[in-house]
Amino acid sequence: MSDHDDRPPIDLGGGHRMTPQRREVYEVLMEHSDHPTATEVFMRAKVRMPSISLATVYNCLDTLAGAGVVKQVNVDREPSRYCGNLAPHGHFHCADCGTVLDIDLKNGAELAKTFKVPRGATVERFDIAVRGRCPKCAKVARAR
Amino acid sequence: MSDHDDRPPIDLGGGHRMTPQRREVYEVLMEHSDHPTATEVFMRAKVRMPSISLATVYNCLDTLAGAGVVKQVNVDREPSRYCGNLAPHGHFHCADCGTVLDIDLKNGAELAKTFKVPRGATVERFDIAVRGRCPKCAKVARAR
DNA sequence: TTTTTATTTAGAATAATTATTGATAAGGAT
DNA sequence: ATCCTTATCAATAATTATTCTAAATAAAAA
Numbered sequence: 001m002s003d004h005d006d007r008p009p010i011d012l013g014g015g016h017r018m019t020p021q022r023r024e025v026y027e028v029l030m031e032h033s034d035h036p037t038a039t040e041v042f043m044r045a046k047v048r049m050p051s052i053s054l055a056t057v058y059n060c061l062d063t064l065a066g067a068g069v070v071k072q073v074n075v076d077r078e079p080s081r082y083c084g085n086l087a088p089h090g091h092f093h094c095a096d097c098g099t100v101l102d103i104d105l106k107n108g109a110e111l112a113k114t115f116k117v118p119r120g121a122t123v124e125r126f127d128i129a130v131r132g133r134c135p136k137c138a139k140v141a142r143a144r
Numbered sequence: 145m146s147d148h149d150d151r152p153p154i155d156l157g158g159g160h161r162m163t164p165q166r167r168e169v170y171e172v173l174m175e176h177s178d179h180p181t182a183t184e185v186f187m188r189a190k191v192r193m194p195s196i197s198l199a200t201v202y203n204c205l206d207t208l209a210g211a212g213v214v215k216q217v218n219v220d221r222e223p224s225r226y227c228g229n230l231a232p233h234g235h236f237h238c239a240d241c242g243t244v245l246d247i248d249l250k251n252g253a254e255l256a257k258t259f260k261v262p263r264g265a266t267v268e269r270f271d272i273a274v275r276g277r278c279p280k281c282a283k284v285a286r287a288r
Numbered sequence: 289t290t291t292t293t294a295t296t297t298a299g300a301a302t303a304a305t306t307a308t309t310g311a312t313a314a315g316g317a318t
Numbered sequence: 319a320t321c322c323t324t325a326t327c328a329a330t331a332a333t334t335a336t337t338c339t340a341a342a343t344a345a346a347a348a
Contacts (some may be wrong), residue, residue: 053328120279129271135264
């Protein structure tokens with residue numbers, strides 16, 4: 001087994017370093033494509049790095065999101081979630097179990113043009129959130 | 145001047161009454177089409193009904209939203225906003241001044257079909273939020 | 289009228305997030 | 319290497335939006 005780290009370096013810009021904590025938080029997000037909250041990231045990171053603190057996880061997530069290497073996802077007023085999927089996509093949010101699933105936006109660029117934003121406004125990004133019941137919960141609901 | 149209330153009655157359903165507080169909160173939302181937060185609604189309602197409390201405003205907003213006569217609008221993790229525009233529409237959120245403006249979705253029904261939600265999932269509603277700079281702030285930014 | 293149920297209010301409680309502070313560590317210049 | 323500056327981390331305090339609790343009030347039902 002090789003003992004060197006052959007992953008490509010990740011530039012965070014703005015004089016920010018890729019510290020062990022930031023790398024760990026980043027790894028946690030890359031491992032699974034679910035959408036963990038800061039607390040969930042904290043719990044997963046803690047397994048391999050017991051000394052990490054929740055405040056640091058918040059800081060890391062903020063830095064990583066600011067650098068654009070992960071995305072912060074907000075559905076309604078629930079705790080923020082984070083994901084490593086950088087491709088343009090929307091989110092499906094289950095009203096019953098709270099799961100968040102990615103929605104592929106095949107025509108993201110097209111879609112953006114259909115929004116009639118106020119004249120003179122500039123667009124930075126857009127978020128699409130669909131709320132309903134995920135397949136599993138929909139099935140349970142039908143059975144009732 | 146007539147002293148009777150000739151506004152059409154609003155049914156809140158579920159055994160809920162249209163109380164003076166609920167009516168006041170509802171009026172505040174109908175008066176302007178901006179998107180006040182609960183605290184802003186509270187301040188406006190307090191002018192004509194000084195005894196109203198913030199908790200009551202939260203309760204009223206929740207009841208009105210539950211009955212479907214007003215809409216709760218969430219952008220990012222900011223405080224919830226409320227609006228009386230029941231037509232399907234998206235929201236434009238200014239990154240600089242925080243203003244929230246309605247975006248007309250002429251083809252809301254069409255749009256909904258373009259989302260490839262997970263197979264077997266049921267859709268309840270969808271939210272579209274565009275983030276950027278409103279005309280006023282975009283102009284200021286250009287001047288810099 | 290009595291009983292029940294819904295509502296309001298003030299204030300306490302909660303939960304997510306941010307801010308503060310002191311300690312530690314990394315980088316660059318000398 | 320040594321000094322100096324800046325970034326980072328961890329613990330904990332503080333903040334903020336919102337919800338909960340409990341007691342009082344009011345309206346509807348019986």
